[in-house]
Amino acid sequence: MSNPSVPIQSDPSAHSGVKALKCRECGRRYELLAIHVCEFCFGPLEVEYDYEVIGRKISRKSIEAGPVSLWRYKDLLPVLGEPTAGLHAGMTPLVRADRLGRALGLKNLYVKNDTVNHPTLSFKDRVVAVATTRARELGFTTIACASTGNLANSVSAHAASCGMECFVFIPHDLEAGKVLGNLIYKPTVVSVKGTYDDVNRLCSEIGAEYPWAFVNINIRPYYAEGSKSLAFETAEQLGWRVPDQVVVPIASGSLLTKIWKGFHEFTRLGLVDENPLLKVNGAQASGCSPVYQAYVSGKNHIVPVRPNTIAKSLAIGNPADGFYALDVVGKSGGQVEQATDSEIIDGMKLLAETEGIFAETAGGVTVACLKKLAEKGAIRPDELTVAYITGNGLKTMEALAGSLSQPVSIDPNLSSFRQIVNPKS
Amino acid sequence: MSNPSVPIQSDPSAHSGVKALKCRECGRRYELLAIHVCEFCFGPLEVEYDYEVIGRKISRKSIEAGPVSLWRYKDLLPVLGEPTAGLHAGMTPLVRADRLGRALGLKNLYVKNDTVNHPTLSFKDRVVAVATTRARELGFTTIACASTGNLANSVSAHAASCGMECFVFIPHDLEAGKVLGNLIYKPTVVSVKGTYDDVNRLCSEIGAEYPWAFVNINIRPYYAEGSKSLAFETAEQLGWRVPDQVVVPIASGSLLTKIWKGFHEFTRLGLVDENPLLKVNGAQASGCSPVYQAYVSGKNHIVPVRPNTIAKSLAIGNPADGFYALDVVGKSGGQVEQATDSEIIDGMKLLAETEGIFAETAGGVTVACLKKLAEKGAIRPDELTVAYITGNGLKTMEALAGSLSQPVSIDPNLSSFRQIVNPKS
Numbered sequence: 150m151s152n153p154s155v156p157i158q159s160d161p162s163a164h165s166g167v168k169a170l171k172c173r174e175c176g177r178r179y180e181l182l183a184i185h186v187c188e189f190c191f192g193p194l195e196v197e198y199d200y201e202v203i204g205r206k207i208s209r210k211s212i213e214a215g216p217v218s219l220w221r222y223k224d225l226l227p228v229l230g231e232p233t234a235g236l237h238a239g240m241t242p243l244v245r246a247d248r249l250g251r252a253l254g255l256k257n258l259y260v261k262n263d264t265v266n267h268p269t270l271s272f273k274d275r276v277v278a279v280a281t282t283r284a285r286e287l288g289f290t291t292i293a294c295a296s297t298g299n300l301a302n303s304v305s306a307h308a309a310s311c312g313m314e315c316f317v318f319i320p321h322d323l324e325a326g327k328v329l330g331n332l333i334y335k336p337t338v339v340s341v342k343g344t345y346d347d348v349n350r351l352c353s354e355i356g357a358e359y360p361w362a363f364v365n366i367n368i369r370p371y372y373a374e375g376s377k378s379l380a381f382e383t384a385e386q387l388g389w390r391v392p393d394q395v396v397v398p399i400a401s402g403s404l405l406t407k408i409w410k411g412f413h414e415f416t417r418l419g420l421v422d423e424n425p426l427l428k429v430n431g432a433q434a435s436g437c438s439p440v441y442q443a444y445v446s447g448k449n450h451i452v453p454v455r456p457n458t459i460a461k462s463l464a465i466g467n468p469a470d471g472f473y474a475l476d477v478v479g480k481s482g483g484q485v486e487q488a489t490d491s492e493i494i495d496g497m498k499l500l501a502e503t504e505g506i507f508a509e510t511a512g513g514v515t516v517a518c519l520k521k522l523a524e525k526g527a528i529r530p531d532e533l534t535v536a537y538i539t540g541n542g543l544k545t546m547e548a549l550a551g552s553l554s555q556p557v558s559i560d561p562n563l564s565s566f567r568q569i570v571n572p573k574s
Numbered sequence: 575m576s577n578p579s580v581p582i583q584s585d586p587s588a589h590s591g592v593k594a595l596k597c598r599e600c601g602r603r604y605e606l607l608a609i610h611v612c613e614f615c616f617g618p619l620e621v622e623y624d625y626e627v628i629g630r631k632i633s634r635k636s637i638e639a640g641p642v643s644l645w646r647y648k649d650l651l652p653v654l655g656e657p658t659a660g661l662h663a664g665m666t667p668l669v670r671a672d673r674l675g676r677a678l679g680l681k682n683l684y685v686k687n688d689t690v691n692h693p694t695l696s697f698k699d700r701v702v703a704v705a706t707t708r709a710r711e712l713g714f715t716t717i718a719c720a721s722t723g724n725l726a727n728s729v730s731a732h733a734a735s736c737g738m739e740c741f742v743f744i745p746h747d748l749e750a751g752k753v754l755g756n757l758i759y760k761p762t763v764v765s766v767k768g769t770y771d772d773v774n775r776l777c778s779e780i781g782a783e784y785p786w787a788f789v790n791i792n793i794r795p796y797y798a799e800g801s802k803s804l805a806f807e808t809a810e811q812l813g814w815r816v817p818d819q820v821v822v823p824i825a826s827g828s829l830l831t832k833i834w835k836g837f838h839e840f841t842r843l844g845l846v847d848e849n850p851l852l853k854v855n856g857a858q859a860s861g862c863s864p865v866y867q868a869y870v871s872g873k874n875h876i877v878p879v880r881p882n883t884i885a886k887s888l889a890i891g892n893p894a895d896g897f898y899a900l901d902v903v904g905k906s907g908g909q910v911e912q913a914t915d916s917e918i919i920d921g922m923k924l925l926a927e928t929e930g931i932f933a934e935t936a937g938g939v940t941v942a943c944l945k946k947l948a949e950k951g952a953i954r955p956d957e958l959t960v961a962y963i964t965g966n967g968l969k970t971m972e973a974l975a976g977s978l979s980q981p982v983s984i985d986p987n988l989s990s991f992r993q994i995v996n997p998k999s
Contacts (some may be wrong), residue, residue: 217642217665237669240642242662242692248737267667267690268930270968310930312673316995321983326751329971332978333926337995343986354988501758505693505735543695543968546754553757558746561768563779570741570762 166203167227170194170370173473181227183287183362185369193469194370196227204418209389212381212420218267219275219378225414226378227371228282234307235278237267239378243386243535248503249516253523257533259392260500261383264508264541268306269330271299271462271509271540272379272404277364279375281307284362290314291361295352297345297400297462298327299509299540304364305334316361318348323461326544344456346467365401373403373470380411383535384421391416391424393532396519398511398539399431399440399485400463402474408537409477428483430527431474432518434458434510435489440471444485449475459490459548460510462540484527488517494552496520497542507542515539591628592652595619595795598898606652608712608792618894619795621652629843634814637845643692644700644803650839651803652796653707659732660703662692664803668811668960673928674941678948682958684817685925686808689933689966693731694755696724696887696934696965697804697829702789704800706732709787715739716786720777722770722825722887723752724934724965729789730759741786743773748886751969769881771892790826798828798895805836808960809846816841816849818957821944823936823964824856824865824910825888827899833962834902853908855952856899857943859883859935860914865896869910874900884915884973885935887965909952913942919977921945922967932967940964 170179174192185194207224215221219239220232242262250258263272277300284292291314294304301317308315315336319328320343331338341348349366356363364372384391391412397405409429416423433441436458439451451471456464468474478485488496496516501507508516519536522528542549559565595604599617610619632649640646644664645657667687675683688697702725709717716739719729726742733740740761744753745768756763766773774791781788789797809816816837822830834854841848858866861883864876876896881889893899903910913921921941926932933941944961947953967974984990 218667237667237687242643244662248735262662262692265690265692265695267687269932270690270695270966306926306930306932308930309927310673319981326968326971328981329974329978330932330968332981333923333932333967333974334930335923335927335979338981339991339994340981340983341986342983347986351986351988351991355991358988498758498760501731502734502760505731505733505759507694507731507755507758541695541968542758543751543755543966546751549754549758553754554760556744556753556757556763556765558765558767561766561772561776563776563783566764566776566780569764 165229166199166206166224167229168197168199171197183367185367196370196374198225200417207418207420209420212385219278219375219382222378222381225381226279227374228279229286232278232282233285234281234311235274238274238278239266240382241266243383244504244506246504249500252499252503253520254530255523255528255534256530259535260504260506261379261535261537262506263537263539264506264512269299269302270544271303272376273299273303275378276372276375277303277307280362280364280368280372281311283371284364284368285311287362289362291316293317293352293361293363294365295345295349295363297464298323298544299462300365301338302327302330305331305336308336309334318352320345320348324545324547326546330544345465346453373407376404376407377411377414379537380408381415384412384415387533389421390533391421391427392535393424393426394428394430394528394534396430396432396515396522396534396536398463398515398537399433399474400465400468402440402468402470405429405431405474406470406477409481427481429477429481430483430518430522431478431485432515433485433487434460434463434493434514435487436460437464437466438487439466439468440475441485441487443471443475444478451475460493460514461545462509462511463514484522486518486521488514492517494549497549500538506538508538509540509542509545510548511540512538512542590654591624591631591649592654593622593624596622608714608787610792610794621795621799623650625842632843632845634845637810644703644800644807647803647806650806651704652799653704654711657703657707658710659706659736660699663699663703664691665807666691668808669929669931671929674925677924677928678945679955680948680953680959681955684960685929685931686804686960686962687931688964689931689937694724694727695969696728697801698724698728700803701797701800702728702732705787705789705793705797706736708796709789709793710736712787714787716741718742718777718786718788719790720770720774720788722889723748723969724887725790726763727752727755730756730761733761734759743777745770745773749970749972751971755969770890771878798832801829801832802836802839804962805833806840809837809840812958814846815958816846816852817960818849818851819853819855819953819959821855821857821940821947821959821961823888823940823962824858824899825890825893827865827893827895830854830856830899831895831902834906852906854902854906855908855943855947856903856910857940858910858912859885859888859918859939860912861885862889862891863912864891864893865899866910866912868896868900869903876900885918885939886970887934887936888939909947911943911946913939917942919974922974925963931963933963934965934967934970935973936965937963937967
């Protein structure tokens with residue numbers, strides 16, 4: 150078993166555009182190891198690329214000739230060799246959402262639909278595909294995570310498909326679908342009596358003691374980059390174009406910052422024209438909205454909260470990348486909105502009834518916040534807008550208890566049916 | 575509202591390869607209307623194509639340039655205009671299954687994974703995409719179905735996304751996930767006190783009285799063709815090749831016959847080389863195995879049964895296409911196998927633990943029968959084999975109650991964790 154402090158590193162390809170890890174705060178550079186925090190200033194580490202090298206390798210044509218998965222963008226992902234996990238993640242549909250748009254007064258609306266991501270139906274399959282491939286390059290044989298649910302599902306599935314040992318840590322009050330969606334793959338599921346923030350803190354301690362790849366802790370710099378694929382796919386699926394407005398749910402904040410980064414990388418490489426209009430908007434649940442609170446109070450630091458929301462996948466009270474998400478929103482001229490539990494349910498129903506897409510509670514948050522942004526004119530009717538729907542509704546069925554009408558029950562004969570309905574003609 | 579006996583027909587393209595409906599028994603031809611049974615001999619109607627016309631339009635190159643959905647095979651689907659529903663259905667991953675293969679002694683195994691089909695996570699999204707598009711061409715504004723669950727989910731979602739009226743009829747004892755997976759889209763859900771076969775009989779009567787498009791009754795000839803896309807995609811994803819062995823679950827039997835038809839159409843059009851080895855194997859649950867019973871007793875007629883199985887999506891005791899499925903199995907030299915409830919659960923777990931794919935009970939049936947076929951040498955180790963996994967496990971969570979280990983519960987501190995685990999190094 151490898152030791153996390155001296156991981157076995159794959160031979161970096163001489164032509165790889167992946168250069169180093171770099172501290173976001175002090176700029177200090179590190180080798181491409183299983184580390185995530187600057188030893189000097191405690192800033193977060195991020196992957197640094199050589200865009201000149203990448204620019205010589207990548208083109209619209211090379212991407213279009215690639216696999217139907219996020220690995221078509223491999224040159225912009227932090228792995229050194231070929232992918233070995235999550236080969237089918239990504240390339241989910243970008244759905245033209247005219248009926249939802251009409252309901253909201255928007256004429257140019259799309260939904261990026263990760264409710265059908267492979268294999269575990271959430272955007273986490275993107276980050277885990279990248280993290281697992283990188284963890285294996287670094288020699289790890291055990292993979293682990295702290296999770297609000299979707300991440301644990303994805304880590305468990307990817308570990309199973311690779312034959313890796315697996316530990317997933319979840320808060321004790323998760324939805325049944327998300328718990329079962331771990332157990333079926335037979336990892337060790339550790340249910341922690343506390344919030345996600347407690348789970349996360351505990352996992353940092355465990356990570357210091359056990360030689361495991363915690364995808365969202367010591368592997369985080371690589372893991373987080375997987376989210377850029379949502380921007381890459383959006384741009385390609387729009388016909389190589391950057392949208393005017395995006396609406397992104399905020400949990401840790403990482404997803405929002407990486408979508409921004411993805412559009413900027415595509416622009417920098419000349420794969421798309423720059424769109425100076427691009428605004429990045431954040432969506433939070435009112436029951437856990439530390440980034441929204443900072444945004445409305447005009448502060449640039451995040452005050453942690455104790456979550457109390459049905460949107461459990463967004464229930465991170467102390468978001469690791471909250472500050473950076475706030476920064477992106479501000480720089481782009483976007484906004485942060487929040488939605489109450491009942492607005493979340495209404496958002497889930499609206500998306501299902503207009504577009505036939507059954508999203509989990511986080512998707513309800515996104516739709517509810519999109520609605521608010523449209524109503525107040527922050528998103529104008531003609532703007533090219535993309536809403537990110539990040540997980541499937543079958544995982545959060547409890548949230549809908551009592552909110553939907555029930556089936557009509559009849560006997561198996563025509564007269565019983567006639568009693569409940571009249572012909573519409 | 576149109577009347578089903580005189581539907582409004584779209585202008586057929588002069589170049590369309592879709593010719594007519596034709597009785598499978600007596601060969602009598604009919605116009606391309608909302609009918610499914612021969613008026614003279616009561617045989618089922620099937621779509622007839624002009625393969626010369628299609629051959630002039632279709633090529634590997636034209637297909638590869640098409641959309642990332644089943645509509646890339648539009649020339650072989652029974653619609654006359656452009657698709658208007660289910661634009662993102664199909665093109666699900668074909669997963670190389672080396673770890674499952676090792677467990678079963680198979681060296682060349684793939685899983686066609688419709689657990690992530692768009693939008694409702696089963697192969698029914700294929701047939702409903704085609705049926706809904708055709709129903710709209712025929713002028714219908716209300717869409718309906720008799721369903722064991724997955725079909726109702728898909729019809730409800732597609733109706734919502736098109737703004738159509740929707741009635742779905744289900745047996746009263748369906749899994750909670752499948753019921754909720756209808757209600758969220760706000761169709762009229764009619765729960766019938768009886769089996770699927772009762773539901774189906776009732777819907778035939780309702781269809782004669784109400785001007786609705788019942789996708790699997792009066793629209794059935796068009797609907798069923800959508801399943802061919804599973805064969806088309808398999809062949810393309812294998813690098814334009816027909817496998818040696820396929821294993822397909824049997825409910826009505828339609829899916830199995832259409833996968834066979836799809837491979838033969840591709841061969842006839844020269845898109846793939848003929849593979850005379852191709853064997854089509856059927857998989858049923860022991861609790862509802864009328865086709866298996868006919869197969870093992872050497873009969874060519876199906877004796878209806880009363881279903882009693884956890885594989886509710888396969889619980890059709892009187893399968894409409896059972897005879898034809900049996901015929902295809904026989905012609906191809908394949909076999910039919912069956913799996914008990916506990917073997918089904920074991921199949922679901924094996925697939926999840928080896929490949930990270932969480933299938934519903936029907937997928938457990940397929941894997942369990944694949945295992946039996948491999949064990950008895952009906953599928954040899956080197957044969958190129960594809961198992962069809964048709965729906966997602968989150969819809970049939972009840973079936974796993976008591977079958978999985980539970981999470982380990984701890985307090986949020988390191989000493990509590992240390993008590994449950996030792997480092998593996």
